[in-house]
Amino acid sequence: MPQHDYIELHQKRFGKRLDTEERARKKAARQPHELAEKAQNLKGLKAKMFNKERFKEKALMKKQMLAHEEKDIEVNVEDVKDGAVPTYLLDREQQQQSKVLTNMLKQKRQEKAGKWDVPIAKVKQMSEGEMFQVIESGKRKQKSWKRRINKVCFVPETFTRKPPKFERYIRPTGLRFKKANVTHPELKTTFSLPLLGVKKNPQSALYTTLGVITKGTVVEVNVSELGLVTQTGKVIWSKYAQVTNNPELDGCINATLLV
């Protein structure tokens, strides 16, 4: 090991040996042979240390090679985005008015899932005491065959009352609703749509016929304002939705559309 730069000093003063390039080249050419010999013949701790050094060098080489290769690859200027629209729609922010997902997707989904997959599958059982309030009638208020429904109802427009003497179930007008706030599950938009009828109340068939709306009831709503069309060209004007809140507590009916 040179202690100071006397070698460089001598080279500056008197020039290098005439065969320095030759010797350097030959020495470099011997390196791989020497390294190979070491790698094959070293044992013990020295071998471990040598192997560790060699591994580090190789890893560095690989990284450099990859970096070089990357420079040769042409960079993609712009990725082609999805959602191609024609020129007249390009500058417009199209409001996603509730649209039916492409019918192909819908068909695939229907094949996978059961047809009546509803958001709220199970509903808590309701007792009669919760649903009905006993109304006493008669001259001495002894007859108690009348019931008043404590839950929200839907009454169709063509409904006519039976004579009051014979009505068993009373649906108070304060608890009658005509509209529901329906949310489209995929598009997360909510519309206020008129009700057409009660399809099924999970509590009991009696409640279905009376038109009682509780949590989990499947109702039919008028969707003509959404402008949906089937693939054969027919306009869809009604769809089912399932009620998701307790309308008698909230004062409104919230439902999700069953697409």
Add this chain to the structure above:
Amino acid sequence: MDQTKKKIKTNQITLLAPDTRVFVTLINPYGEEAQKSLELSVNTTKEELQSILQQLVKTEEDQVYSFFHNNIELVDTLNQLIASDPEYKLENTFSLTYHPQSLFRIQPITRQTAALEGHEQPVLCVQFKTHGDILATGSGDTTIRLWDMLTETPIATLQGHKNWVLCLAWSPDCKYIASGSHDGQVCIWDVQTNQLKGQPLKGHTKWVTSIAWQPMHLDEECTLVASSSKDGSVRIWSRISLSCLIAINAHQKAITKMLWGGQGYIYTASEDTTIGVWNKSGKRLQELKGHGHWVNSIALHSDYTIRCACFSEGNTDINTKQAKVLYDKILNGKNERLVSASDDQTLMLWEYTSSKPKVRMTGHQQQVNHVQFSPDGRYIVSASFDKSLRLWDGYNGSWIATLRGHVGSVYQVSWSSDSRYMLSASKDSTLKLWSLQKKKLAFDLPGHADEVYAVDWAPIGGEKAGSGGKDRRVKIWRH
């Protein structure tokens, strides 16, 4: 003259006695009178009127005319038509407007014959070769596909664009297609070899909104093609040297549509609410101001003639003299009429000579997206986001009818070549065929699974239409 008018139950027609004579003036479509009044018998039939008109106006022998009074057509005798006008008095002259009729009839389109798969992204633009034997469709998957109409199978896929193909145009001689894409590049394709000519033409900094070739009668070789872009400029490229000849900085805001008119002027409709009229050396002749919001679409009454005047039914030869003759005929000595549709829910009729509109047509309740003149230039139909189409008179812009039936915004509209039917494409995934004579829906054409973005009716070789939409299918419709 004894006027034996029977007194009315309001439903019955009152007819004049057969030997009464009336004074009639014949008025041409532009509103000018052809001749001083003629005295004719009340029982004159349509054929007799036709021969009289032919002698007066000195037209070709084969030209058939139809006669109208207050937009009611003359069906058998003059008597019927007079009776339909309760305000007419015998002393006044009876005005009859005549319109040239097209000789051929196109059968209405009723059914879908093919659903062509292939595109991997929504189909954005669709255009038939003038003879209707090849359909070119551009899509968001950066390719243009050519489809053979005889076998309804694909011919070739033209790749070369790097982003959505937004617009394409066949050259007037139908040997080349020019197309523009979302990254501002314009490509010219040779259809005979289905190859890209040279390299994509770069120059626009934003997406290309429309492409127009110079009309055939101005240049037989079809060397010049113009492209307009969102960056507000119009570039004129040469097909032969594949370079940009002129770049016109036409507008500050985006140009939504550009047309190359038959009189040599380039019309550019822009989002800065004006329409510019330029000549091909880049000089602006006129700025048509009047709209209050973006101008979405423009149309010239000679559009159809420029597209297919050099071709005729039956043979594929290019006849440049015929192109000039037919163009002069549709101009009829006047200037080209331009109609523009805007986001301010109105349309306006213009002539390039004046910067003020001739007529302002209101009635739509939302943005008007697309407007087209009928091939004979008599009617204008406008498609709007308010789900309706409106029919207007092509000469004076007066409203004729509203066509309702769509349940979603109407995007595009296309005419049949005899001007009797209109085809409209809408967001509600249906196409609808409307009859001009009845001013009603003729046929409903469902079948697309999603919004229909583009529709085109084959101009010559007629009875087919093609449509493409968001569901990535190209559908062919025939009678």
